[in-house]
Amino acid sequence: MLNPNLAPLGHYTFARLNEILADVIPRSNELPILFSIGEPQKSTPTLLAENVAGHNDKWNRYPPPNGDEAFRSAVVAWAHRRFNLPAGFIDPHRHIVPVPGTREPLYQIGFLCTPLKKASERPAVLMPNPFYHVYQGAAMVGGAEPVYLAAERENNFLPDLGALSEDLLARTSIFFICTPANPQGTIADIEYLKRAIELARQYDFVLALDECYCEIYRGSPPIGGLEACAALDDSLKNVVMFHSLSKRSSAPGLRSGFLCGDPRIIERYSQFVTFGGSPLPLPVLHASTALWGDDQHVAENRAYYAENFRLAEEILSPHIDFSAPPAGFFLWLNVGDGMKAARKLWEEAAIKTVPGELMAREDETGSNPGASYLRVALVYDAETTKRGLLRLVECLFGK
Ligand SMILES: Cc1ncc(COP(=O)(O)O)c(C=O)c1O
Known part of the structure; x- marks a missing residue:
């Protein structure tokens, strides 16, 4: 009855993320920060x-x-x-x-x-x-x-x-x-x-x-x-x-x-x-x-994200080999084990991120090129971004 070609697609990234984090109960009293979804949080132009x-x-x-x-x-x-x-x-x-x-x-x-x-x-x-x-x-x-x-x-x-x-x-x-x-x-x-x-x-x-x-x-x-x-x-x-x-x-x-x-x-x-x-x-x-x-509102958007990346460089550079990417609004952080880091961040800091392996496929050698990475969407205002990044650093690097 159904098109068999589509069966291997399974669930899409965020549904899989929710499944993976379903058994993780955030212990932090802080309000959750969703660095997981690439959805701009800046208000739309009038x-x-x-x-x-x-x-x-x-x-x-x-x-x-x-x-x-x-x-x-x-x-x-x-x-x-x-x-x-x-x-x-x-x-x-x-x-x-x-x-x-x-x-x-x-x-x-x-x-x-x-x-x-x-x-x-x-x-x-x-x-x-x-x-x-x-x-x-x-x-x-x-x-x-x-x-x-x-x-x-x-x-x-x-x-x-x-x-x-x-x-x-x-x-x-x-x-x-x-x-x-x-x-x-x-x-x-x-x-x-x-x-x-x-x-x-x-x-x-x-x-x-x-x-x-x-x-x-x-x-x-x-x-x-x-x-x-x-x-x-x-x-x-x-x-x-x-x-x-x-x-x-x-x-x-x-x-x-x-x-x-x-x-x-x-x-x-x-x-x-x-x-x-x-x-x-x-x-x-x-x-x-x-x-x-x-183009004016777009220049304002760029400035909004540029400030987030400036904060990311300031907060992350002392702890991880990191340089801000030239474009987009994601950090692609090599944290060693992206899945472990994502679960820890959700459990201990109420911060949701995407483990890189959810955005990639295993290659013919069985290795997943996203496995060591975390994707962090810097879509919030500078104040929330700063708070979130400080919590992330403290949770992952103990500072
Ligand atoms: C790489 C990439 N392409 C395309 C899209 C689709 O965006 P939209 O359908 O909102 O234009 C997205 C959305 O997150 C994306 O990250």
Whole structure:
């Protein structure tokens, strides 16, 4: 009765975390601090509520699948501002489609862009290991084999492109790369992205670049896939970028983002929306247009996270080999045994974190590349973050 391909997915990260911590009773009298979930805790910009309210008369209308001119122009203008692109590089009609957050299309692309066979074999969907759990879902819903590529410190936490065999590349239908990466916060450079695009074109697969953290950075703005495409030629062939307001505008509840990419992928996704997807409701579309048009609130968000990372450096550096990642809002701490540390933190300090092994798969040698790590989401205000980090240090390092 059910699709057997999806059975191996099991429960997703947070359900597994709750199961794992179910028998641990916090002994601390302190209020729990949830450093586990990557959900921005900063309030949403007033622009959002104002624009939803300003379009309250439109809830009685079915929204168009491809958004409207104003939305497409706003995201195209943002992308040209944010990335260093030649004028007119993105075509608002062929390269853009709005999405209800990026989680859904990251999953749906699995069946939209996976043929039944590739090079006469079962297709493969490649992803880094550790990875955002949805990529695995995409592989399975597309009937493809998920292939987990080591993404460890020595390679800047990105898969080694030089290690991919001809056979694997030939049967690859989709290759997910997350930059800036969740959980490690590292950034692919332009040479890496250009090489990945060349491989996608040579072996005719979809390069899916998840860039939802690209606005949360400390130093200079992370390079994006669009810049790599522009450096190669004037096309987005075989590439699709995923952009979201969830982290950029602290608005995960809005469910709003967009895809920018190869017109063939955009068209296939738009076709899917007309048959079985959810276009953005018009008030949401208008609020999204306003948010993509404003950079001020994003600069404030960056400053909010930058202060949290400054505190993390100050509080953690004396105890653990640590440097703040250039982007994203997670710490990826090598604590030796992430599972043991997560249980201890919950029991003794009422701090919830994600043991790194829940974000990764065992490799062929049976070793899990996330096992020694803890993921700590620095999403609270500076005062709560400081309190939480001091408690974390005291619990794990006895200081
Ligand atoms: C790496 C990564 N990609 C995509 C998403 C999905 O975000 P949204 O669906 O809110 O756009 C998340 C959310 O946490 C994420 O961490």
